[in-house]
Amino acid sequence: MVLVTGGARRIGRAVALDLARRGLNVGFTYRTSDAEALRLEQELLALGVRAMAIRADLRHASAAQAAVEAVAATLGRLDVVVNNAGRYETAAFEDISDGQWDAMLATNLTAPFLVSRAAVPHLRKAGQGRIIHITSIGALRAFPTHAHYCASKAGLAHLTRAMARALAPEISVNAVAPGLIAFSDDLSDWEQKMRDRTPLQRAGTAADVAEAVGFLATCNPFLTGQTLVVDGGLSLI
Template identity: 55%
Template sequence: MARKFPQAVLPVSGGPRPLEGQVALITGGARRIGRAIALDLAAAGARIALTYRSSRADAEHTAELVAGAGGEVWLRRLDVTREAAIAATLRQLEKKWGRLDLLVNNAGLYEAGDLATLPRARWDRMLAANLTGPFLVSQAALPLLRHARPGRIIHLASLGGVHAFSQHPHYSVSKAGLIHLTKVMARALAPAIQVNAVAPGLISTVSAPRGWEARLVARTPARRAGAPGDVAEAVRFFATCSAFITGQVLLVDGGLSLV
């Protein structure tokens, strides 16, 4: 069944291919922002290893889109909180393509919660997916990334990691931790591996946001929600920029962090 796909995330064919011959691993890339990143990096020439957790049909559709645009793609199910599965994924990736140049830690959870009553299980689940997961996948990818020149890691953080989102306490703290992990990793892994983070503000896949999204748009200087393609552009920047740029956080928020 043909699905509607936002124009903003479709890659431009025939453009420059700075990632030709490289391999990019994108976690949680079945849909939304991860899908846009996969299409964008494939258009820049990268072979795409894409993982999904439960959204198999969406992941297969993303793979079809990448392949349909002339890209190479490999799909695998992965829960980023499971070390054995992570190790197996990296082993299989090495067997398939023999290299890894870029890891995009995109998989993540998002939910609201009341600080006073938030159950520990939800706190733990959030930290496991958004902070421990990127740490574990990065750690497992290091041996392959060290052979790239340079190896690159890009974390998907959030405006909530910079500003205190009081109605999303566990989410906000997990992304703040991820931003600090970006800086610690950048320092610990230089010069072999460059580590940066993209921190989106409100990103929407609908053309006319309503409710709380509409209220946030009204406060955003850019007067619109971001599209997945806006985030993918920032990821592509870190995927192709000078290796001298490391430990940085690029907000993609239409200026919302300024108000």
């Protein structure tokens, strides 16, 4: 049984579908994308697995706890948590408001902590539990146009390593760090520049990220505290 946060759209949706195709039952959270969540739930069921959509704002401890408990109770157990829900925006450093800073940290760092903390007892009970955080190339590279996002993802990357030690040996904790991921051919100027600088000469897809998550969710479990960077080599330059 897997819980994917922010599963209704984009990367989260691809992750949920990939895990279902691997035969895993999937619970997922969403916050505002009701119609997309309903559609995904139906698609997951059509793949022959059990599925459950839960509306939750994961910045709040009570909501994170309730989402984890609902999935574990309804689907019977919890083996894997994928902390995918996230927030992204650009802003010049001096223009980042208190509210933007707080929302960025709350969504990208506090929420994965809250979900993981709530999930730990269930993951321990399942045996060989796994937590997978979705970080970003922004955790590795210092982009001046979104310092608050980079800081939140770098925090999550280090939390990955600290949690790997704190939760061993029962639970492994790893991360996937996507580079530029495109959802259409319509790229902004900045995205085109990133794509052109990418050694593999293309933007990534949600399926590229989902494949890496699927590997970490199902691979031989002698792997913890690591980050799979899915960026076509962008972070190398």
